[in-house]
Amino acid sequence: MKMRIALIATVTLLTACSPYVYKTEIDAFAGGVGDLTSAYTDGLKDLAAARSERERWDLTRDSALLALTSGCTTGGAGASIAQSPCVVHEVNKPPLGPSEIELEAANAKSAAMALKKYAEALAAVTNAADAQSLAAAQADFNSAIVGLAGDNKTATAELGAVADLFSAATTAVLNQRRYEALKRGVTAAQQPVATLGNSLGEALDTMRVARARELHDTANTMITDMGRKVKDDDYMTRLVIVQERAAAIESLRQADPKQAASDMIKAHSALAAALNDQTRQISAVLAAIRDFVDKAKAVREAFGAA
Numbered sequence: 001m002k003m004r005i006a007l008i009a010t011v012t013l014l015t016a017c018s019p020y021v022y023k024t025e026i027d028a029f030a031g032g033v034g035d036l037t038s039a040y041t042d043g044l045k046d047l048a049a050a051r052s053e054r055e056r057w058d059l060t061r062d063s064a065l066l067a068l069t070s071g072c073t074t075g076g077a078g079a080s081i082a083q084s085p086c087v088v089h090e091v092n093k094p095p096l097g098p099s100e101i102e103l104e105a106a107n108a109k110s111a112a113m114a115l116k117k118y119a120e121a122l123a124a125v126t127n128a129a130d131a132q133s134l135a136a137a138q139a140d141f142n143s144a145i146v147g148l149a150g151d152n153k154t155a156t157a158e159l160g161a162v163a164d165l166f167s168a169a170t171t172a173v174l175n176q177r178r179y180e181a182l183k184r185g186v187t188a189a190q191q192p193v194a195t196l197g198n199s200l201g202e203a204l205d206t207m208r209v210a211r212a213r214e215l216h217d218t219a220n221t222m223i224t225d226m227g228r229k230v231k232d233d234d235y236m237t238r239l240v241i242v243q244e245r246a247a248a249i250e251s252l253r254q255a256d257p258k259q260a261a262s263d264m265i266k267a268h269s270a271l272a273a274a275l276n277d278q279t280r281q282i283s284a285v286l287a288a289i290r291d292f293v294d295k296a297k298a299v300r301e302a303f304g305a306a
Helices: 002-016 018-061 100-106 109-125 131-147 155-169 174-188 188-223 232-254 257-275 284-303
Strands: 066-068 088-090
Touching: 002 174, 018 100, 018 109, 018 188, 018 284, 066 232, 100 188, 100 232, 109 131, 109 174, 109 188, 131 174, 174 257, 188 257, 188 284, 232 257, 257 284
Parallel strands: none
Antiparallel strands: 066 088
């Protein structure tokens, strides 16, 4: 009887330490990271689309003579694919390729994807409902943590050692296993999350400014030709587009990707501190994640509007 009471007390204590206390917060954190990485992916596409749109208006305004690149020539069966892409360009001028800003922003892709994978794996661990799903989630979590280090071999080795400790967890209490996995993993991931988070914030802000500039230049091009030279129907069409561009620019102007990334790092640090705090004080976690989620959502909406 005493043994049974002791077992119940032990399970109750371990359950009290369970990260299920942070289930909502971790899910919200993962959602916020998803918003930032989606904004990044959308932003890259938008920069390319804006470049093409501006080129179309410039060519239309000048009634430019056009040609297809050599890449548009299709060879016979077995022929190799042309090195240059198939695009339309102005005669005697090279095709308009990606800007330096686009190329620079693309370099942050690995950081964005590593953070996304980590956040998704983090949520999977805290949502695992049984031992089998937890084991699978832990394996993904281990891989995601190591992936945060990227090409940094020293950091990869250190995080890999932490991941190996997860696999050694053999306690029969599911919640305690989950708790230990999260505590070790989130604590070990603090520095790489901060490094990649700052890189993502910088890239998003660069893209934000570049996208706003492209929208501004396209709107200006359209406005320049408006007036009595333009027929009423065409004037109305252009006016609607220009007003939409102005609204998108304002959304981008209000968004703050750098602050959102900084808040992501703070929220992650607050979660690490809470997981290492036996008193289970969650007020700091709640506040930090709420700030991050709000700003991440604003960034995604701004990039979506653009």
